[in-house]
Amino acid sequence: MSPTLIPMESATSVALLTLLSIVEAVVGFIVVLFLIFFVAQRARGRIERPLAIVITLGPALLLVLIGLIIPSIETINLSFKNQQFLGQLVTKYIGLENYKTAFTDSYTLQTMLRTLAWLVVVPLFSVGIGLLSALLMDGMKRTSLPKTLIFLPTAISFVGASVIWGYVYNYVEPPAPQTGLLSEVVMKLGWHNPPNWILDVPVNTFLLMVIMIWIQVGFAMVILGAALKAIPEEILESARLEGATGARLFRNIQVPMIMNTIVVVLTTVIITTLKVFDIVFTMTNGNFNTDVLSRQMYADMFVTSQVSQGAALAVIIFILVIPLMAYNVRQLRKEREHG
């Protein structure tokens, strides 16, 4: 039983020890839980309510504290310093210098503008196409196959999707045979000298956005489709009796009825887009004028040793997300009050 009896050299014994410690940790956790609930169950009288609050709220608060609040404060603090790499011994506060750099450096400014373009294009197209396909599916009979096809990309990781689309955008100089799907298709359509897609500014940024839209449309379609289904049939019936059909029914009845859901989907996609990292990182690593804020932040913090500069970018992203989050939370709360 005792682990010291197992010879240390063999790989299997190392694996066994690891497994053993995992089991120990899980068992320990369960035991602690049992003890806490056991004590809580016995508690009576004045301490019952405060104890229950502490036990139910405590772990969540603790996790939020160590996983969110402390790192946020640390990052904000870091953004006012001149730290270049992790563990640097001597650093000093330089005020808003990093923010000044972020808003005056032409490369970073371009990155911000590009991120803004992502924020406008991706959510609009994702929700637009999602809504359209949800509507089409609503009126169709056999929808499982098209639904699956549109929803499938949602299950693919951003990195996986980027690798797939990397092949699509692949380019070989003619007259050599094309290996990329996009080049081949446009050449078959008669465009004899297509550009090297991934190098072609600003087309390349939009090509990267397509990947994101491809992934998000499925999500938008499913949520909006469910909302459309939830509109009471009587309302649609009476609208039809009043003569509203097709586009009119859609504009005046269906869209207003699912407006809350549209807004939630829109803000969710915006937040995901603001954090876009994987696609740019995998496809171009920010080269060829395709950089976005979160990729630049990662590079500053972990690759090029400009930790404080990266922290400032992180804070900027954080500040941009807050209003969206607040709106989203308020919207959800409103819905709960009405529902």
Add this chain to the structure above:
Amino acid sequence: MKKRVASVAALGVALFTVTACSSNSSGNAASTPAATLTGNCAQYQAYAGHSGSTVTIFGSILSPESNSLNTSWADFSKCTGITIQYTGSNTFESDLPVKVNGGNAPDLAIIPQPGLLQQMVATGTVKAPPAQTVANEANWNSAWKGYGSVNGTFYAAPMSANMKSLVWYSPSYFKKNGYTVPTTWAELMALSNKMAANMTGNAKPWCGGIGSGTASGWPATDWLEEVVLGTFGGQVYDDWISHKVTFSDPQIQTAMQTVQDWMLNPKFVNGGVGGVSSIATTTFQNAGLPILKDQCGMLQQASFYEAQWPKGTTVGPNGDVFAFKLPAVNPSISTPVEGGGEFVTAFSSDPATQAVQNYLSSPEWADARIKVAPGWVSANEKVDQSLYTDPIDQLSAKYLADPNATFRFDASDAMPAAVGSGEEWKAMVDWFASGKSIKAVAAEIDAAWPKS
């Protein structure tokens, strides 16, 4: 029922703490008086006395190369009783600072960039090397000691070395067309022009690729470094690393112009792929493959490119591919050799770690590693040169151990990370992809140099 749950739980807690304690007790054993090692083990007597200890090593070397490492010190481990636990990561450069900063530093780290070594030393966590490691340092070309030192203090002994000043070519293609291996820069350019005139279609005299994930751009920094070292020699090269000579300096501008006329010359590149800008999107791994199809004449790439040739490619003076030494741009510079390598850095000063550190800096370990598998060269001058079996290893070792060579380490690895693994890479990609002017590229890099 409730009571039983409680007692079971209590038992569980007791068991948990007991096993937790016992599994922690197998840490580093205290040094016992060294036992006398006999037979085959006698050679490891100097490292004995730390049986039962475990030394952790963290590096960027991955399988299968890491398997060769493990084999190379297996006998050492068996005889001395020191367990060496090696972990490799393909994001080593960003992982190491995170580990060290989080109090999870390995005992030893194999750091491939002098710039990163400087950065780790600045955190105050790197331990001074033991006396024997310092003594072993005399076996290296003196330039190496400089790259393992920070502000004049020696910290880390070099381990492996790679030779960057090589040009890959196809001996059979050269023979078929009557081309001979050039020995001066003028001959190299004359050969390139001749090839360009003879070649048709997508075939070009040179091919290149600088795509490499997060490190995209590094092969282009090597081209510039080769030209700077081969045109102006070691002093300008060193001043360039310390930014006494800026990128906008007329000398570096001249070197950039030479690169422009070579690897950014539409007449010369990009063999088998397309125009100049296609170098930016081709991965460095795929860059040389057109050589095998006679679509590309030459590729400037380091000795480790040998691993990229597809299975079944024979490497050698009469094989499918081979390499020659890139000639100096300026013939008065004595054999400029650009190389890379790794430095064994200690984050612990316990005796077992120091024993491993001493062993890894010895020519005996280098010999042991060379015997395991080809594709690995040491710049240790005491290494038995006859052990190299691979033609590229032999070629690299010949120049790396040449006392008359002007040896310098990869400059971008020695520059501050904000430039050497940031702006310079980015600017190089820009240079090739968008045809930016030399002046603009240089200004961009100079502006990114850390101020403090």
